[in-house]
Amino acid sequence: MPLYRSGAFVTDDWTFLTDDTPLPATGAVGVSRTRFLAERDALLGRTDPVGVMLTAGDTLAGIVPDLPRLALIALRFPKYGDGRPYSLARLLRERHGYRGELRAIGDVLHDQIPLMRRCGFDAFEVSHPSTVAALRDQRVVAVRHHYQPASAEASEIRPESHPWRRVSAPHL
């Protein structure tokens, strides 16, 4: 699946395992929250990076203490009208200080990506062909002026003397 990260399409260096797939000896792997909680020590004991997949409706219970040891969290949008992952993303970034990759998976479309970015997502698995084309050609027309601080603070300009206003970069 095409993966868009830091302004370009890149090769996905992660393997996502179903709960019954044996753990490979090497390579970056992502597992469900359930499997992470069950096999935590084995997973964190590996040399290669570990990530957790959450879906809308999951909570962060049980994984917060291990966030510094996770290199990736993938949040699944079961359909793009389901807005729960936006809140989960902000909680991860702002409340719990998560610094690893935050990947949007599932129903990820053109018009949601600017919002996802502001909530702290920095990687996007995209299957929708015209969304892939729009990202590749930098044709995503988005609103760059914002009325509220969000999680993309590092990449946004804060106009002077307006506590909540932000301006984001011209390209995603």
Add this chain to the structure above:
Amino acid sequence: MYRYDEFDRAFVHERVAEFRDQVGRRLSGELTEDQFKPLRLMNGVYLQLHAYMLRIAIPYGTLSSRQLRQLAAIARDHDRGYGHFTTRQNLQFNWIALKDVPDILEKLAAVEMHAIQTSGNCIRNVTADHFAGAAADEIADPRPYAEILRQWSSLHPEFTFLPRKFKIAVTGSPHDRAAIQTHDIGLQLTRDATGALGFVVYVGGGQGRTPMVARKIRDFLPERDLLAYCTAILRVYNLEGRRDNKYKARIKILVHESGEAAFREAVEAEFAALRDEALDLPTPERDRIATYFAPPPFAALPERSVVFERAIAADPDFARFASRNAHPHKVPGYAIVTVSLKPVGGPPGDATATQMEAVADIAAHYAFDEIRVSHEQNLVLPHVRRDDLPAVFAALRQAGLATPNAGLVTDIISCPGLDYCALATARSIPVAERISERFADLDRQHEIGDIKIKISGCINACGHHHVGHIGILGLERKGEEFYQITLGGSGDETCTIGEIVGPGFSSRRIVDAVETVIDTYLALRTSPRENFLAAYRRLGEAPFREALYAAAE
């Protein structure tokens, strides 16, 4: 009123460009209707029975004459010469072509307006008391807070895909003209023992198929915590609200199912955590926004106006108009004027382009250039000199806008119903028109006094029938329209959901039924000072039910 600066202008123009791109992708087939629908809804474009409908945001119902003239121009150039003011203080055009919408949005942007978040599962246009800044009973002006909430909620990245739509209303007066207890969040400005400003916070009100009065979850929220607290409420709702059934997805169901105490606890816990993260409301920013809502340069006038009093004595028509459509103002020598959009036999809330221009002219000349839209589907001139009331009356009369019926039986709220709406099950406008024709006689209307009739053409309750003193709900049975009556509802500070009195009535009989209810009230009231709602609360539904159904039994 609020004026855009460069930032605001850039924001709105970027949004127009974004929507133009989305419309282009839809027309070219790049987006399917399923993909496009949530995008167009987020910008107020519906597909109704006859055409696309465009809902334009009028933040907290405040307009300048320049803005109202532009709406008139759009009505002429892109619609059929009229528009419909809604129960959410917005304006709807009913005959819009999708391909024209980006150009219409450009025209709106030119006068600092937009259609952002007038639909969709997001935070909708924030509403406020239509007498804000003018009402004699006001503690503080709610508009600066409504504007702050408008800005904060605009394209909010976290709260654009909520379980369901989300409506916030703010009032600054103890007498609630903004129906805050029927909103997802209702905010009432208040002062604590030290005189500091803050809000009473209500959550979980709403109408629709499961009407609920909001619960008070905070007695006092300091004003600087407004955004953090709203964020906490929205975040709890976004994560916990039901998404399995769209009819159970509003926050009222979450509050109801989790229980008031558990819900409050969840919000307070999130708020406590959030308070450390940001989003307080610094005094300079509050002051910057509040400056835009500074009172206009009122003249120092005596309380009594000789011109006004002479006109009252000389012209019974004017006297009648003044008795209903002029309201007390906080500044001596001024009045608030209701411009009724409820002509006898006409559709409630509609105004033609020429009428909009007439109101714009009157506002520019007599009312510091300000117009309000009320959720009761009328227009309001908030600041008029009492000396000028006779001239304003004459100018309104010339435009067909001087109907002296504010708050009377013919001042009916009605949704568009099956004449326009794709969701409706029955027509509502023709019922409103026939009721107003039945009660056309002004002496009779004034004799009946204060009463609110509200009509919805389906269970979604856009016509607010649940909180009508007399509510009428249009339904369909075996291909025929029929109408259910509820009594005793109220949307003010004594918020109450009306009670269904019995079986519904056919379209032919509904007007007779309303007349029966009103005749019963007139016969049983203790005096003309006991209005319909007070009498109903004293009497209960029994005498009304008996009068309505005795003949049939």
Add this chain to the structure above:
Amino acid sequence: MSKRSKTFAPVVATANDLATGTVVFRTPDGRWSADLATAEIATTPAEADALRLRADADVAADRVVDLALVPVVRDGAFVRPTALRELIRASGPTITLPTDAPRIGRAARPTP
């Protein structure tokens, strides 16, 4: 809409034009017309299924949206939808639309 029953009601295909939103009906020659009188009427379940397939293709081609097959009755030379909702869709609101009629006239500007 095309529900099978012992008494099959004739149907027409109706939708809204994608670009303008205008209520339109599918004609026998594959156009979409605002005039119900020109609509193709399917009089058997088989004809209705075929009409639905052709109309679905027009939806897929992004010509129209919100497709439905709606029952109609012939009333002498006229055709009208059976349901009130569709009758209003086909013929417009049942109320008098607001106009700037001469009786109102353009409001005089207030004299300074």
